[in-house]
Amino acid sequence: MDFSNSEESTIIRDNIKKLLGNYSSNDYLLKYDEYKLDLELFKELKQGGYLFDLESKNPFNLEFFLIVCEELGYSNATFDPTQCISDVAMTLSESNTEIAKSALKKLFSEDDYIFSSALVEPLNYDIESPSLIGKITGERYCLTGKKIFSYAADQASCMLISFICDDGIKLALIDPRLCNVRHTSNTTSKPYFEISFSNFDISQDQIINGDKNGLDILKDISAKKILIQASYAKGITNRMIELTSEYTSAREQFGRPIGSFQAVAHRAANAFISNQVLDLNLKHVTYKYLNNNECENELLNLKYILGNTLHEISYTAQHLHGGMGVAKEYPLWRYCLEAKEFELMNGNSKSALAKLSQNLTSNQ
Amino acid sequence: MKIELNKKQESLKQELREYFTSMMTSSLTKELSDDKYFEGGGPEFRKTLKQIGKDGWIGLSWPKEFGGKEFTPTEQYIFVEEVMRTGFPFPFLTTESVGPMIVKFGSEWAKENIATGILNGDIIFAIGYSEPNSGTDLASLQTRAIEKNNGYLINGQKIWTSLANYADYVWLATRTNDEVKKHKGISIFIVPTDDKGFKYTPIKTLGDVTTNSTFYEDVYVPKQNLVGNIDEGWNLITSQLNLERLALVNHGPVDQMFQELLLLINDTKLSDGTNLSEVDWVKRNVANIYSGLESLKLICWKLVWGMENENLSMTDASMAKIYGSEFFIEAYRQMMEILGEIAILKKDDLSIMNSKLERMYRTASILTFGGGTNEVQRDIIAMAGLFMPRSR
Missing domain, CATH: 1.10.540.10 (Acyl-CoA dehydrogenase/oxidase, N-terminal domain)
Structure with missing residues (x-):
């Protein structure tokens, strides 16, 4: 058994921390409060080798990407590479289709080139069951339906979508500039877009399934999404706990630090325990996933835990901060909004629990 | 990793x-x-x-x-x-807490006779720490050992001395010095339960676990029964607590019951013919228990990994104790909810899982205060894990 981090991962963490330090001061973040999209940071992450490493045999390293995501969550960074790298680029790297190879080439060679994904649908908690319909007409598909929470769709040159047709689930690359794209205002001010399809026509050579089953591809995207969300969650909760500890140690009432009251200390200790539980489960599932071990139930459990933990720690931190917890002059509020987003994105704790319970009781 | x-x-x-x-x-x-x-x-x-x-x-x-x-x-x-x-x-406390300390700190007599007896399965110890007025504040204990005739004369009372009703010896914490700070003046003795000055009265508990009040009236022990140096017993007490905490919250017994429960609910039909495993809230309870068990297992594994690498964190030990003991209570509750009222039947034809569940549930609450109450464990986490000021 070994719970330690490798030297390489420690170096990556230190370096990304240093880089993000330049992008996360309160003054810097203020500039993005209305619209949180920082393409400069994206370029810097790309050039710094934090998103992929072209010198390596496999340019994508999920283990290191998870560290980057944790630090992005911790710093409340102004760019989220999840859709571009994990949903799309990592998926394309597994596809043997021409369109996938050519799109990846552009991502690697053009600084501004960015991918977006459109996998989430309104009131559909499960990205593995898309309801966007693709009607087969000869060699083509005609799409009708809606996707939401597509990140930076207005900047992307290429977008991965999922749909269902008579042949099963398909994934395709499209040019979002040809779609009906609408910005959706949201609590974290991230650049999320709604994509509407009405008889939208795509050709067979835009499909990236290759010899793979569409459901299997979505299952893998979904698994990585959970690991990434949990990594973000870990960064967010780490920072919220840190802020809480600092604040309750410094803030005095009745002549002593409020952290010396057991009622305060114990609530903080509970948050600490929940955070450790999240961390341990994340490490365990990451280990299993990276070693190709079956881990569907462990992933669902992680999803369940991450939602609960984000909710618990967010409210604990706000409560123990008192008014400062909600004041915009203090950084906590941003983390609380991020926490809620990650809690609800791509299914929630309860939907994960329901799926987990189904697996446990039907696997007898 | x-x-x-x-x-x-x-x-x-x-x-x-x-x-x-x-x-x-x-x-x-x-x-x-x-x-x-x-x-x-x-x-x-x-x-x-x-x-x-x-x-x-x-x-x-x-x-x-x-x-x-x-x-x-x-x-x-x-x-x-x-x-x-x-x-x-x-008897883990005897074999894994007391035994190794006798081997390390005991007299030649203790090593030859007591340690060997433990290894052979002949000797069992009870632990004599808590007193009526010294529980969480254990270092305030008042049972006294006074030097006399090349040995020690012990007088005092202990409470919650589990196993004293059949143990061969008590691993007894005594005050041997009032002139120093309270943690410094404590010594550990091996006290035979067949001494005429030793008495016990049983205390029956909610979970049918019997514990005891133990009384020491002019119990004389020779110097060879002292473990370690005089006045240095506090370290012997605290060094075994982390191990004890880990043993208390081992995930094995609940996992065993969980596996039995899974088999049971798949084979059990409700009066309307629905299979128990198909009921939504039953499934939810099952998943909740699974989730807690996974986390507890990982917490314990990390703790043993820390011990193995001489990197045992006090915070991790406290966290394991809190998480495990509170999870047990919730897990038993959710298992009992699934089985309904028959879960409280004791050794009846209708009882299930050999009544293990109802018995475990009745004993579970001991763990939230035994082995160092969870409030103190939370204080430790706030101080050592979060660097918050000491609670007062």
Whole structure:
């Protein structure tokens, strides 16, 4: 058994921390409060080798990407590479289709080139069951339906979508500039877009399934999404706990630090325990996933835990901060909004629990 | 990072599972289902413990030169897990807390006689720490040992001295010096329970676990019964607490019951014909228990990994104690909800899982305050994990 981090991962963490330090001061973040999209940071992450490493045999390293995501969550960074790298680029790297190879080439060679994904649908908690319909007409598909929470769709040159047709689930690359794209205002001010399809026509050579089953591809995207969300969650909760500890140690009432009251200390200790539980489960599932071990139930459990933990720690931190917890002059509020987003994105704790319970009781 | 048992550990687990399953003979199982003997002390229990000693399964953490196995903390954890799955009341405190300390700090007499007796499965200890007025604030204890005739005369009272009703010795914490800070003036003695000055009265508890008040009236012990140096007993007390905390919250017994529950709900139909495993809220409870068990297992594994690498974190030990003890209560509650009112039946034709669940539920609350109350564990986390000011 070994719970330690490798030297390489420690170096990556230190370096990304240093880089993000330049992008996360309160003054810097203020500039993005209305619209949180920082393409400069994206370029810097790309050039710094934090998103992929072209010198390596496999340019994508999920283990290191998870560290980057944790630090992005911790710093409340102004760019989220999840859709571009994990949903799309990592998926394309597994596809043997021409369109996938050519799109990846552009991502690697053009600084501004960015991918977006459109996998989430309104009131559909499960990205593995898309309801966007693709009607087969000869060699083509005609799409009708809606996707939401597509990140930076207005900047992307290429977008991965999922749909269902008579042949099963398909994934395709499209040019979002040809779609009906609408910005959706949201609590974290991230650049999320709604994509509407009405008889939208795509050709067979835009499909990236290759010899793979569409459901299997979505299952893998979904698994990585959970690991990434949990990594973000870990960064967010780490920072919220840190802020809480600092604040309750410094803030005095009745002549002593409020952290010396057991009622305060114990609530903080509970948050600490929940955070450790999240961390341990994340490490365990990451280990299993990276070693190709079956881990569907462990992933669902992680999803369940991450939602609960984000909710618990967010409210604990706000409560123990008192008014400062909600004041915009203090950084906590941003983390609380991020926490809620990650809690609800791509299914929630309860939907994960329901799926987990189904697996446990039907696997007898 | 490698978060799984290695092949050697997996095979140890298998070996232990087979060994202890074969140990649970029908006569032992019958004896342990008797309220009088379910915590051990009966003739079948004594016989089995001797056999376990003979087979070399006592003294796991002890040095090889003293007949031990020098098991790593992970291997010890696996051992505890497998024994607890069977329900055999293995005297861990004697074998894994008291024994190694006697080997390390005891007199020559203690090493030759007491340590060997423990290894052979002949000797069992009770732990005499708490007093009526010294519980969480253990260092304020008042049972006294005064030097006399090249030995010590002990007077005082202890409470919650579990197993004292059948133990051979008490591992007794006494005050030996009032002139120094309270943590500094404490010494540990090996006190025989057949001394005429030793008495006990049983205390029956909610979970039918019997514990005891123990009384020491002019109990005389020779100097060889002192463990370690005089006035330096506090370290002996605290060094075994982390191990004790880990043993208390081992995930094995609840996992065992959870596996039994899964089989049961799949085979059980409600009066309307619905299979229990198809009911939504039942499934939810099952998933909740699974989730807690996974986390508890990982917390414990990390703790043993820390011990193995001489990096035992006080925060991790406290966290394991809190998480485990509070999870047990919730897990039993959710299991009992699934089974409904029959979950509280005691040894009736209708009772299920051999009434284990109702008994475990009744004993679970002991763990939230026993072994260091959870409030103090939270204080430790706030101070050592979060660097918050000391609670007052």
